[in-house]
Amino acid sequence: MRFMLIVKANEETEAGVMPTEQELAEMGRFNEELVNAGIMLAGDGLQPSSAGARVTFSGGRPSVTDGPFTEAKELIAGYWVIDVKSRDEAIEWARRVPFQEGEIEVRKVFETEDFGEAATPEIREHEQRLRERIAEQRD
Template identity: 45%
Template sequence: MSRYMLIMRSTPEAEAAMAELNIDFNEIIAAMGRYNEELIKAGVLLAGEGLTGPEEGFVVDFNADPPVVTDGPYTEAKELFNGFWILDVSSKEEARQWAVKCPLGKGVKLEVRRVHDTDEFPQDNEWVQKEIQWKADLAEKLAVEARKAANR
């Protein structure tokens, strides 16, 4: 299996199209909910979240030393990263099939990128070994929390 990240990017044109269509926000939530439920039932959804607007974020620009931090909104942005899904699928083609089903509208783009697996990096590297251990520790922590929640 391979992990793919679906990155939802919106444009000012998408925002204008949504406003013009005057779609109730509850309809948008329902469409996304149905899509997420389909991903869950298929057993491919690992994570997925929507993001707040750019006014609540900031950008760190590493072209300067020290890096320059600029609070949102970002007037120079032509596209905004609005949310993401991480899927565990059998192939790039399966990721493509899920991506085209996403209920997004005109002016929105969904960038799809494969997530590297730890085993693609040199296994004798101390930082790769630390990452493997961090992931194992996190998995154990989540398992403990899940068991506690189930016993409540």
């Protein structure tokens, strides 16, 4: 099962405060643990919302709003995507993140089979082909 560990933003991350050398080293060691365990699929930090934009749809029409955005606690500062056996295992990994302060939200990623009958065999085959193409592009 894939899970996303979502690092919630705070005033410091939104102000663009960069991690210290020690924090980067600790994060590097944690990332290495995830890789060594064979569960890390992706993970990155995100720049502050001031460098971003939101695309909102209304009536099928997109509109763009440039950042920054308010309510830092509702924003994302980074993430990991891990592949583990259970929600409990994902939570255990989240508990090991080397943060002194902050919040990590643990969310299960939908798999094609989670959509039941709506995911017809044709849709499943299409999804599988796309995943294979993505993997080829990364090689």
